[in-house]
Amino acid sequence: MVWRIRSKARWIVPSMASLRPPSISKDTFHCPPLSGFTSSLVGLPKRSLACSDPKNQLIYSAEAGENHSGLLPSVDRVDLFGEMKTRFLSFKKHKYLEEREHFRTLAEAQAPKFMVIACADSRVCPSNILGFQPGEAFIIRNVANLVPPLENGPSETNAALEFAVNTLQVCHRVFSLFTHTHTHMYHQVIGHSRCGGIETLMSMQDDDNSSFIHSWIIKAKTAKLRAKAAVPHLNFEQQCRHCERESINNSLMNLLTYPWIEERAKKDMLSIHGGYYDFLNCTFEKWDLDAKNSNVTEKGARYLVKDTMYWY
Incomplete structure (x- = not known):
């Protein structure tokens, strides 16, 4: 069964202060069987x-x-x-x-139909969940399925984005995901429930410690601030669920900071999609980014989401 939800507009407020993490405990990324x-x-x-x-x-x-x-x-x-x-x-x-x-x-x-940016979590393999076959999807996996903005400089993720878009000309991006034809691209970014990376982001406090995980996860700080501002009355676990979705939209907007992605998106040569997999209930939520009416400026980012669908 599929349900559609009307479009909704959101604003992403730039972060005002840096966060420094506490020591990461061995249980930070504990995953239930x-x-x-x-x-x-x-x-x-x-x-x-x-x-x-x-x-x-x-x-x-x-x-x-x-x-x-x-x-x-x-x-x-x-x-x-x-x-x-x-x-x-x-x-x-x-x-x-x-x-x-x-x-x-x-x-x-290779001529993949999709490009997927998904979490490195061992429980949420995109090929297993969405049935991708060899040669069908160009998949990038990292902690918390993040897309860093262009101004953050080179990284493995944006190197893979450049290779997929400019060399392979993949057309659809999922969480981020791409589907390929010679005239149109599809991109999607996929997040999931109970993400250890997002839980780490939400629990970080200001102190003098630093780590590899902090340097990476802090790229989603805007999503954390938005989540805490939107649902301050909810408990920590519920705030994390909210932040997981905010982080996906933050990554979708970060895709538009790359000129060779934004140009194709504005010309309808490339489409950008978000996805959220709830592995407790085995449901999947998919939505599209309205790239023509979304924009990124120095004052912040405004994104418009449309055509939300639920698969269950």
């Missing part, structure tokens, strides 16, 4: 590669004896890679060999 996710590949085993048992880990010991590498052997660890081998051979038999000509074509060149 999930079930029900299966591979989209035909005939592949459906068991997960569980690593929660300490016996499955590479263990270092100062008294490793004759094992000069310091790694204690583990039969379970061998079984883990044995299962990975089984999965690969199943992929080769049921996917590669049955579609040999397709994979030979892919070996020569």
